[in-house]
Structure formats: structure tokens, C-alpha cells
Amino acid sequence: MAEAIAAAAATSLSVKPSNRHSQLFLSSTSFPIIRLNSLKNPNFRPLVVSSTSIDSAATQKTSSKTSFLDQREGSRYLHFVKYHGLGNDFILVDNRDSSEPKITPEQAAKLCDRNFGIGADGVIFALPGINGTDYTMRIFNSDGSEPEMCGNGVRCFARFIAELENLHVKKLSFSVHTGAGLIVPEIQEDGQVKVDMGEPVLKAADVPTKLAANKNDAVVKSELVVDGVTWNVTCVSMGNPHCVTFGIKGGQDLQVDALNLAQIGPKFEHHEVFPARTNTEFVQVYSPSHLKMRVWERGAGATLACGTGACATVVAAVLEGRAGRNCTVDLPGGPLEIEWREEDNHVYMTGPAEMVFDGSVPLRYLLE
Numbered sequence: 001m002a003e004a005i006a007a008a009a010a011t012s013l014s015v016k017p018s019n020r021h022s023q024l025f026l027s028s029t030s031f032p033i034i035r036l037n038s039l040k041n042p043n044f045r046p047l048v049v050s051s052t053s054i055d056s057a058a059t060q061k062t063s064s065k066t067s068f069l070d071q072r073e074g075s076r077y078l079h080f081v082k083y084h085g086l087g088n089d090f091i092l093v094d095n096r097d098s099s100e101p102k103i104t105p106e107q108a109a110k111l112c113d114r115n116f117g118i119g120a121d122g123v124i125f126a127l128p129g130i131n132g133t134d135y136t137m138r139i140f141n142s143d144g145s146e147p148e149m150c151g152n153g154v155r156c157f158a159r160f161i162a163e164l165e166n167l168h169v170k171k172l173s174f175s176v177h178t179g180a181g182l183i184v185p186e187i188q189e190d191g192q193v194k195v196d197m198g199e200p201v202l203k204a205a206d207v208p209t210k211l212a213a214n215k216n217d218a219v220v221k222s223e224l225v226v227d228g229v230t231w232n233v234t235c236v237s238m239g240n241p242h243c244v245t246f247g248i249k250g251g252q253d254l255q256v257d258a259l260n261l262a263q264i265g266p267k268f269e270h271h272e273v274f275p276a277r278t279n280t281e282f283v284q285v286y287s288p289s290h291l292k293m294r295v296w297e298r299g300a301g302a303t304l305a306c307g308t309g310a311c312a313t314v315v316a317a318v319l320e321g322r323a324g325r326n327c328t329v330d331l332p333g334g335p336l337e338i339e340w341r342e343e344d345n346h347v348y349m350t351g352p353a354e355m356v357f358d359g360s361v362p363l364r365y366l367l368e
């Protein structure tokens with residue numbers, strides 16, 4: 001592995017995961033969350049968590065006089081690393097030793113709580129690859145539901161894997177199995193992550209939406225009545241469902257800052273024409289290559305950014321004749337570069353992913 005990395009240091013590298021190790025941490029304390037390790041900690045090392053399921057783990061008290069921080073490494077904790085992509089934030093869990101997520105959807109929702117937990121838009125698990133891929137990514141939204149894909153999340157996933165596998169090379173790419181199929185992130189020399197997000201799905205039934213197709217099999221600039229107001233919407237799946245709107249029927253161009261997302265967002269999310277619920281993107285066009293978008297996410301609410309949403313936005317803008325295939329999409333958390341490539345019909349997304357901190361959660365907290 002070391003030779004392979006050295007040989008590839010000047011070029012790009014596609015990796016296979018190294019051997020997995022599992023390690024059992026025995027519990028000795030019951031303090032609540034969280035140890036925070038310093039940012040860019042030079043001693044940051046791959047996390048290895050117990051393969052024992054959390055439900056079956058019982059915490060044990062000791063009469064040790066050492067502080068709970070001193071005992072942390074020998075205890076029953078779930079270790080995590082917090083990342084964000086433009087403020088869309090995630091708790092990353094090293095799950096490479098098991099093909100089942102280490103925590104349940106309910107426990108994930110608990111961890112995502114911004115007052116009573118760590119706080120995040122979702123929990124992401126790095127699992128062993130299947131179908132010949134290097135890794136599998138699964139994610140639970142902050143409400144505990146499981147989406148098929150997450151664009152900002154997969155960029156964070158790529159940086160997390162590079163840390164776990166200690167792969168500090170100039171360029172690095174690997175294959176990731178997701179609910180949306182094969183996804184290929186590539187860490188660039190500048191640390192940004194470019195992701196081949198695959199082909200958008202436009203067939204109405206596959207998005208899925210009950211709205212009638214009006215352009216081949218797709219729903220493009222169709223009318224949708226939400227709370228008594230008629231919106232024009234285009235429906236796109238990037239593995240997960242998106243409803244993209246540039247405004248109401250016959251209305252002015254959307255001024256996205258003026259929207260009350262918390263009020264209108266849930267009405268789209270739970271609309272009867274979206275049998276799997278939907279993510280909704282509200283978009284303002286600055287120019288054919290520059291869009292501004294705010295999102296209401298299925299299962300997570302208003303977030304600072306949505307990668308799959310930015311991809312769906314550009315696809316919808318092209319289908320509605322509002323933009324070209326290369327766009328900068330401004331989100332509340334910052335910009336993403338999106339290309340819907342004509343040659344292969346794939347969507348490519350480029351943007352940042354940053355580690356914020358790592359920490360440990362006592363299993364007792366998750367079981368309460």
C-alpha cells in the first residue's frame with residue numbers, strides 16, 4: 001500500500017480499501033457527550049469502533065479515580081468525526097468492519113438534535129463496498145429517514161475515507177456504492193472534491209412523482225398547486241427526488257431571500273404528488289451560468305446547502321431553457337460548481353468538504 005501511494009503521489013490514484021481491523025472498547029464511564037479533539041490535530045488517527053452492536057452493549061461502572069477523559073479510549077463509545085460541505089453538516093461513522101450501520105435511525109435522529117445531541121443534518125456511515133465498489137455509503141437524515149444519496153455528504157465521505165485510510169496523495173478517487181448506484185468522488189489537488197453524480201432520472205414515475213409527464217417522460221415546468229398557489233415545477237431525481245421551481249405561474253422571477261421556507265417547504269415535501277416525499281429547490285436566475293438556490297430538504301428541513309439539489313437545479317434550468325450546462329449555484333453556505341455533461345449525460349459536482357472536529361458519544365446516551 002505504501003509503495004502504491006508513493007508511486008501515485010505525483011499523479012492521481014484510485015484505491016482499494018486496506019485490511020480492516022476491529023477493536024472492542026469496554027465501557028467504564030457514563031458521562032454525556034463529547035470529547036472535542038482540536039482541529040487539524042496532527043495526531044488524528046483512523047477511528048476504529050466496536051463491531052458489537054450498540055443495542056447489545058451494556059455500560060459498566062468502575063471505581064477508577066481517573067477522569068472520564070482519561071478513560072475514554074478504553075470505554076464503550078461511538079466515535080465520530082463531524083464534517084460539513086458548505087454548512088450542510090454530517091456525523092461520519094467508521095463502519096468499515098460491518099455491513100450494518102452501527103446505530104439505528106432513531107439513534108441517528110437523537111445525535112442530529114442541535115440542542116440535545118451533537119447537531120447535524122444527517123449521519124453518514126462508511127461501510128464495506130459491495131458490487132465491486134471500494135466502499136458503501138449510507139446516510140440517515142436528521143429525522144431518521146434514509147435517503148438514497150447525498151451530494152455534500154459524499155464529498156465529506158471522500159475526505160473521511162482519505163483520513164481513515166491515511167491516503168494523503170495529490171489526487172485520489174474511489175468508487176462508492178449508494179442507494180443511487182455507483183458514485184465516484186475524486187479529491188482534487190486543492191482539497192476540493194469533484195463527484196461524478198451519474199445520470200439524472202427524469203421519468204416521472206421514477207422520480208417519483210404522480211404529476212403527468214409533459215416532455216417525453218419528464219415533468220418540466222408543470223403546474224403544481226401548493227397551499228392554493230400555482231407553482232411551475234420540474235421534477236428530477238439524482239437518486240433522490242427533487243422538485244425544482246423558478247417561481248409561481250405568471251409571476252415575477254423568484255426572489256429566494258424573501259421566501260418563508262419553513263412555512264412553504266413542508267407543504268412541498270409532503271404534497272400528495274410526491275409518494276416518497278421530496279426535496280424542493282427554490283431558484284433565482286442571475287445569468288445562464290449563475291443561479292441562486294435555497295432548499296427545503298426531505299427529512300432535514302432548511303439546510304445551508306444541498307449537493308443533489310444543486311445538480312437537480314442545473315438539470316431543471318437546462319430543461320426549462322433558463323441556463324447552460326455549466327453553472328455556479330450559490331447556496332446559503334456557499335457556491336457549488338455543477339456541470340451536466342452532454343457527452344455522457346452525467347452530472348459533475350465540485351465543492352469543498354471540511355472536517356470540523358471528532359469526538360465520542362457514550363453508548364449509554366444512545367440507549368436512554
Ligand SMILES: N[C@@H](CCC[C@H](N)C(=O)O)C(=O)O
Nearest residue numbers: 147150151152240306307308
Ligand atoms: N443534503 C444532501 C441531500 C440529503 C438527502 C435528502 N435530505 C433526501 O432525503 O433526499 C445533499 O447534499 O445532496
